[in-house]
Amino acid sequence: MPKPIEIASPRLRxxxxxxxxxxxxxxxxxxxxxxxxxxPEPSWPxxxxxxxxxxxxRDQLAATPEATGWYGWIYISPVxxxxxxxxxxxxxxxxxxxxxxxxxxxxxxxxQGLATEGVVALLDWAYTHDEVKSVIAHTRDDRDAxxxxxxxxxxVQGATRPDADQGFDVVEWHHAPDRxxx
Numbered sequence: 001m002p003k004p005i006e007i008a009s010p011r012l013r014x015x016x017x018x019x020x021x022x023x024x025x026x027x028x029x030x031x032x033x034x035x036x037x038x039x040p041e042p043s044w045p046x047x048x049x050x051x052x053x054x055x056x057x058r059d060q061l062a063a064t065p066e067a068t069g070w071y072g073w074i075y076i077s078p079v080x081x082x083x084x085x086x087x088x089x090x091x092x093x094x095x096x097x098x099x100x101x102x103x104x105x106x107x108x109x110x111x112q113g114l115a116t117e118g119v120v121a122l123l124d125w126a127y128t129h130d131e132v133k134s135v136i137a138h139t140r141d142d143r144d145a146x147x148x149x150x151x152x153x154x155x156v157q158g159a160t161r162p163d164a165d166q167g168f169d170v171v172e173w174h175h176a177p178d179r180x181x182x
Contacts, residue, residue, distance in 0.1 A: 004016055004017075004018050004068070005018075005068055005069050007124075007125050008078075008121075009117045009118070009120070011077065011079075011114065011117060012075050012076065012077065012078075012084070012118055012121065013075075013076040013077075013078045014074065014075055014076070014087070014121055014122070015036060015073065015074045015076060016068050016069045016071075016072070016088075017057060017061060017068070017071060017072040017073065017074065017088070018061060018065065018068045019058070019061040019062045019065050019068075020035075021035060021036070021074075022054070022057050022058035022072065023058050025054055026051075026054050026055065026058055029044070033083075036074060036076065036083070037081070038076055038082060038083055039081050039082055041082060041106070043106055043108075044106070045104075046085050046086055046104035046105055046106050046107075047104055047107070048102070048104035049086050057071045057088075060091070067091070067092055069089075070089045070091055070092040070099070071089060071090075071091070072087075072088040073086065073087050073088045073118070073122060074086055075087060075105070075114065075118045083106070084105060084106060084109040084114055085103065085104055085106055085109060085114065085115060086104055087102065087103035087104075087115075087118045087122055088101070088102065088103075088122065089101055089122070089126070090102065093129070093131045093133075096133065097131050097134060098132075098133065098134045099126055099132055099134075099135050099136075100135070100136050100137065100138070101122060101126075101136070101137050102138075103119055103146075103149070110145065111145065113152075115146075115149045116149045116153055119149060119150070119153045120154075123135060123153060123154075123175060127177045132177075133176075134174060134175060134177075135174075135175040136173060136175070137155060137173040137175075138171065138172055138173070139170070139171050139173065140168050140169070140170060140171075141160055141168060141169035141170065141171050147171070150173045153175070154175055155173040155174060155175045156173065156174050156175070157172075157173055158171070158173060158174050159171075159172050
């Protein structure tokens with residue numbers, strides 16, 4: 001397996017899923033943990049990373065391996081040698097230079113600033129690419145903790161719209177490279 005893209009923040013090691021890691025995550029969880037060099041995590045994956053999302057990521061990376069980095073990233077504690085959560089983008093920048101970010105932490109690692117730290121690291125990585133002009137996020141309107149992550153990372157709240165398919169309202173968030181994390 002080729003060496004994955006990695007970035008580091010003060011408390012995290014972030015590893016970009018490539019096609020092989022994305023497949024292992026679905027097909028051989030123990031091999032996935034070994035490939036990342038972490039202890040097995042019985043509660044993996046985080047709440048918002050469902051089977052459909054993992055399959056979609058695997059399929060996208062299999063079809064466009066050069067897009068590694070523009071999909072899933074795994075948040076790892078280098079101190080504990082454990083998986084903490086995940087974040088990433090929903091694809092490469094669009095024609096206007098926007099990318100959409102998302103994230104989800106395992107329950108036991110929430111409310112410690114780790115999600116914000118991961119989001120900020122991903123923002124920094126994204127803005128090293130000249131084509132990226134802005135980053136957006138969408139959250140349920142009842143997810144105050146997610147809202148706080150985005151606020152601390154420098155996002156500004158935008159419009160709220162109903163999502164009839166899901167049965168809740170969705171808030172759109174915007175980030176530009178001139179906004180710094182709080």
